[in-house]
Amino acid sequence: EPEVTQTPSHQVTQMGQEVILRCVPISNHLYFYWYRQILGQKVEFLVSFYNNEISEKSEIFDDQFSVERPDGSNFTLKIRSTKLEDSAMYFCASSFSSGSYEQYFGPGTRLTVT
Amino acid sequence: AQSVTQLDSQVPVFEEAPVELRCNYSSSVSVYLFWYVQYPNQGLQLLLKYLSGSTLVKGINGFEAEFNKSQTSFHLRKPSVHISDTAEYFCAVSQRNQGGKLIFGQGTELSVKP
Numbered sequence: 001e002p003e004v005t006q007t008p009s010h011q012v013t014q015m016g017q018e019v020i021l022r023c024v025p026i027s028n029h030l031y032f033y034w035y036r037q038i039l040g041q042k043v044e045f046l047v048s049f050y051n052n053e054i055s056e057k058s059e060i061f062d063d064q065f066s067v068e069r070p071d072g073s074n075f076t077l078k079i080r081s082t083k084l085e086d087s088a089m090y091f092c093a094s095s096f097s098s099g100s101y102e103q104y105f106g107p108g109t110r111l112t113v114t
Numbered sequence: 115a116q117s118v119t120q121l122d123s124q125v126p127v128f129e130e131a132p133v134e135l136r137c138n139y140s141s142s143v144s145v146y147l148f149w150y151v152q153y154p155n156q157g158l159q160l161l162l163k164y165l166s167g168s169t170l171v172k173g174i175n176g177f178e179a180e181f182n183k184s185q186t187s188f189h190l191r192k193p194s195v196h197i198s199d200t201a202e203y204f205c206a207v208s209q210r211n212q213g214g215k216l217i218f219g220q221g222t223e224l225s226v227k228p
Contacts, residue, residue, distance in 0.1 A: 004157070031214055043158070043204060043218040056215055091157060098214035105150075105157035 002026045004106035006092050012112045013082055021077045021109045023092030032075045033093040033103060034067065036060070043091065049075065050098070082113045116141040116207050120219035128227050129197055135190040135222045137205030145207040147188040148216065149179055152202040161203075164188060175199070200226045 005024045013019050025032050034046040047057045049067055066078045075094075079086055089110050093103040121136040139145065146165050150158040162173025169181040179190045188205060205219040 033214070035216070042220045045215045045217065048215055095214060098212070101214070102160045102163065103214065103216065105159070107155070107157045
């Protein structure tokens with residue numbers, strides 16, 4: 001069964017450093033998402049991406065964040081200058097279409113900012 | 115704006131007992147409703163979804179949920195749980211005719227004891 005993969009599984013970085021979290025969505029999917037879950041809190045939407053552009057973003061997704069689909073398979077989330085409060089589990093998801101279609105989630109990348 | 119409330123953060127239950135995980139939502143527009151499950155160290159997996167039609171929805175692993183529009187609820191039930199059902203369960207909504215952004219509840223940790 002096809003699945004969404006994410007690398008790395010765990011990333012430790014120092015405050016102020018740039019990080020790139022990588023995701024490989026399911027190959028025929030067209031919609032891509034990033035969510036995050038701070039420890040002990042709910043899963044929060046960050047951004048959705050379709051047709052090579054952001055279709056929606058949350059208030060969390062400020063200028064420090066960016067997304068890119070650099071080739072036909074990868075989908076990346078970049079945090080330009082990490083803060084302590086960026087420490088969280090980051091989930092990538094993809095779906096064939098939007099709305100009623102199931103979003104398939106990756107296993108997540110745990111980001112720890114020290 | 116939509117919001118989701120899961121009324122129980124933890125639900126302990128004995129094996130083979132029935133269980134109900136509660137979910138209420140708030141929205142001024144029509145929504146799709148979802149239940150996801152997260153096993154330890156894994157991503158979120160779709161259990162079931164309500165799009166329209168019959169208010170009783172059956173999902174994987176013997177779970178079902180009932181949509182109640184008047185009470186704005188979407189409670190998840192299973193008549194007899196197994197040890198393997200121990201996981202975190204998330205209720206989520208997405209707005210119809212929008213880009214598929216999921217709004218999650220806080221999650222309910224189901225702990226099945228022998």
